[in-house]
Amino acid sequence: MKNGWLPEDADEDDTEIEEVNSGKKVHVRQPQTVGNYMSHLGAVFAVARPMWGYGLNKTAFDEAVVVLSRLGIISRSRERDRRPTLAELEKLLQFFSDRNVRTPQSMPMDKAILFAIF
Incomplete structure (x- = not known):
């Protein structure tokens, strides 16, 4: 989730380009974006077993979110003060x-x- 393919019309402000060992350029997502993805996944993990019978481990997911947060891979969005022109x-x-x-x-x-x- 932290890096990889993005659609061509992706918001460039949300990513930075980084070269990996293979010489390929990948888009690196900001911690706020990854946190947003994890938030959406958390909603799926919460209802996966009772709603669809999928044995997803919500506790393991919650623990992973704590670790990702400590490592700085996910974070909350910064407050914005820009207004439209x-x-x-x-x-x-x-x-x-x-x-x-x-x-x-x-x-x-x-x-x-x-x-x-x-």
């Missing part, structure tokens, strides 16, 4: 406004964005 905000609002016209049953994200910011 006016141009970015206009693009977002225009996109969601157009989407509301196309799919009126969708959540009015343009209104939610303005509510969240102001």
Whole structure:
């Protein structure tokens, strides 16, 4: 999970490129990203046995998360203080406004964005 293949449209801010012994370049995921993946896997481990009968060991998973955290392989996201520029905000609002016209049953994200910011 920490390094490997990423889709071409992956967020470049979330990865750094590292050369491995074979001379190949791989994307290294940030600890926050790996932590997010582990969080999603934890939800699967929690219900695997009772819901589907798969014998996944939740205790072993939880212990692995503790070790990964201590090793710095996973971490929580850093608090962000960046806000969108006016141009970015206009693009977002225009996109969601157009989407509301196309799919009126969708959540009015343009209104939610303005509510969240102001």
